[in-house]
Amino acid sequence: MHRASPPVAEDVHELDETAFLEHVHSFEFWFQSVEGYLSGRTFGHRPETADGSPVGAERARLIGVLCNYCVGETAALEGASGLIAIAPNHMAKIFLATQVADEGRHLEVLLHRISDLGVADPEAEVARRASRSLLLFKHRLLELVSSKDWEAAIFAQNVILEALEFAVFQSHARAADPITQEVLTGIVKDERRHIGFGENELGRRLKAAPHIRPRLAQVKKELDHLVFDALAETIQDLGMDASERDRLARAYLGSVERLGFTP
Amino acid sequence: MADFLAAYSIQNWLESCPQGYLEDTEFGHTPGESEPEEMLANEVLRQEAVRSTVQLVVGERCALAASSGLINAAPDEGSKRFLATQTLDEARHVEVFTQRLLDLGVRKNDLESVISAHANPNLVKFAEVLLEKVDKKDFIAGVVGQNIVLEGMAFSVFEMMHALNQAMNPKFAHTLAGTIADERRHIGFGENRIGSLIKEHPERKADVEQMQKEMSYYMLATFADAFRNNPAEAEFEKIEQRLQAKGIHAKYNGVDLTSMAPEQMEAVLADTVLKEFKTRLGRIGIEYQSPQRP
Numbered sequence: 001m002h003r004a005s006p007p008v009a010e011d012v013h014e015l016d017e018t019a020f021l022e023h024v025h026s027f028e029f030w031f032q033s034v035e036g037y038l039s040g041r042t043f044g045h046r047p048e049t050a051d052g053s054p055v056g057a058e059r060a061r062l063i064g065v066l067c068n069y070c071v072g073e074t075a076a077l078e079g080a081s082g083l084i085a086i087a088p089n090h091m092a093k094i095f096l097a098t099q100v101a102d103e104g105r106h107l108e109v110l111l112h113r114i115s116d117l118g119v120a121d122p123e124a125e126v127a128r129r130a131s132r133s134l135l136l137f138k139h140r141l142l143e144l145v146s147s148k149d150w151e152a153a154i155f156a157q158n159v160i161l162e163a164l165e166f167a168v169f170q171s172h173a174r175a176a177d178p179i180t181q182e183v184l185t186g187i188v189k190d191e192r193r194h195i196g197f198g199e200n201e202l203g204r205r206l207k208a209a210p211h212i213r214p215r216l217a218q219v220k221k222e223l224d225h226l227v228f229d230a231l232a233e234t235i236q237d238l239g240m241d242a243s244e245r246d247r248l249a250r251a252y253l254g255s256v257e258r259l260g261f262t263p
Numbered sequence: 264m265a266d267f268l269a270a271y272s273i274q275n276w277l278e279s280c281p282q283g284y285l286e287d288t289e290f291g292h293t294p295g296e297s298e299p300e301e302m303l304a305n306e307v308l309r310q311e312a313v314r315s316t317v318q319l320v321v322g323e324r325c326a327l328a329a330s331s332g333l334i335n336a337a338p339d340e341g342s343k344r345f346l347a348t349q350t351l352d353e354a355r356h357v358e359v360f361t362q363r364l365l366d367l368g369v370r371k372n373d374l375e376s377v378i379s380a381h382a383n384p385n386l387v388k389f390a391e392v393l394l395e396k397v398d399k400k401d402f403i404a405g406v407v408g409q410n411i412v413l414e415g416m417a418f419s420v421f422e423m424m425h426a427l428n429q430a431m432n433p434k435f436a437h438t439l440a441g442t443i444a445d446e447r448r449h450i451g452f453g454e455n456r457i458g459s460l461i462k463e464h465p466e467r468k469a470d471v472e473q474m475q476k477e478m479s480y481y482m483l484a485t486f487a488d489a490f491r492n493n494p495a496e497a498e499f500e501k502i503e504q505r506l507q508a509k510g511i512h513a514k515y516n517g518v519d520l521t522s523m524a525p526e527q528m529e530a531v532l533a534d535t536v537l538k539e540f541k542t543r544l545g546r547i548g549i550e551y552q553s554p555q556r557p
Contacts, residue, residue, distance in 0.1 A: 078343075093354065104346075
């Protein structure tokens with residue numbers, strides 16, 4: 001998937017702020033970004049990657065974890081698509097459209113992986129094994145989107161949810177079988193872009209309107225316990241020890257702290 | 264249904280669109296291509312290109328709002344994922360047509376005011392009828408309005424514009440070719456997915472038919488505004504005469520657009536779109552309703 005260079009400066013960091021934001025929020029930028037890691041992949045991995053899928057109880061645990069990743073990605077897909085309607089400008093709408101396609105792809109590759117692991121009806125399996133805390137998170141996220149609260153919804157979606165997924169997927173990928181590892185690594189690359197958008201968008205808004213900070217702190221407080229519950233369940237399902245849970249919790253909190261929200 | 268939706272997967276989309284017909288393009292056209300000097304130098308033609316491109320931006324903004332809004336109303340995961348690809352397609356269309364406005368000399372700071380000033384009120388009404396259904400999370404009406412009526416209209420309009428621009432403006436013709444390929448996929452999904460839902464919910468037919476009739480009227484009114492009393496008509500005639508002298512023709516649905524008066528072109532376009540509506544709606548079990556003629 002070779003893309004032509006866009007008609008902007010070679011180094012995006014040489015652009016002024018407005019031109020930079022226009023560039024990184026564009027479809028053209030998305031196109032160039034995904035080119036490297038999606039080209040030649042089928043459902044998120046190289047077709048020639050060796051299948052070292054786990055067996056027995058370990059396989060069942062992996063299926064359960066992937067099912068809950070699907071719950072998170074469904075929340076992200078529905079959240080991002082709803083955010084397009086309330087985005088404050090067309091640049092943000094176009095970025096969110098690229099995010100919608102990313103989230104849809106994540107859901108598709110994860111469902112495909114679950115199917116590869118021998119599950120006949122992955123969607124039914126996801127519904128059966130969905131974590132209560134993640135479902136509650138999704139419910140609250142969609143409430144924020146429906147209430148048209150742009151700052152709170154983008155905070156819940158592109159900072160809290162994406163930071164949680166980023167931390168968990170990155171950690172899981174390190175210890176996963178080769179196919180799952182490639183699938184997760186590709187997703188993590190997208191999440192980095194989504195978090196960047198959220199941090200940038202909210203960073204500017206918090207600077208211009210510091211009075212929104214207490215409202216966002218309240219959203220964080222409300223969602224934190226759901227995030228920590230989901231983390232604990234995933235760590236347990238993956239068979240990781242408590243130190244990893246603490247490390248992931250710190251990684252998640254670190255993303256939120258970058259916006260000045262301390263635990 | 265699962266098998267049909269597999270054809271509309273994101274994997275298929277990635278292979279056919281970004282890794283297929285959009286490969287080696289920049290804002291939908293071959294890198295380095297530009298708008299024709301003759302048009303940029305002729306203020307009447309340039310203004311007309313701005314006005315017509317604004318309608319494309321307005322239509323695509325509506326399509327972006329509708330496709331993203333329908334994701335949360337979709338009754339199954341496969342449809343949500345297809346609509347995720349459509350959302351990105353529509354965003355790309357907004358971007359490439361907005362870029363064309365900039366290429367035509369519209370200043371960035373003036374974009375929104377130029378769009379507001381030139382947006383056809385009938386096209387805005389057309390969009391409002393559809394987005395009202397989307398806001399109500401009415402998936403059946405939303406998909407018929409979006410993927411059959413709006414996309415059907417866009418498909419035929421783009422094809423006609425493509426025929427007219429192929430010889431005169433390869434850059435714009437290339438941009439249109441990519442959007443036509445996208446619209447074909449969107450229409451296919453609409454027909455395939457909604458047919459079964461209409462069978463399950465026959466009580467929804469009357470409401471959907473009323474929406475089609477209303478949207479069709481606003482579409483025809485938009486066409487009328489675009490073709491009748493066009494300020495660039497005299498300039499178009501000169502270009503058509505030059506093309507004919509060179510033996511170049513703009514073929515569309517078996518007619519030569521270069522030898523037609525604007526009213527004739529309007530009639531060809533309207534008949535083509537309405538005939539397509541009738542065929543496609545018939546396939547999904549909806550009875551086509553003839554709109555009033557503006």
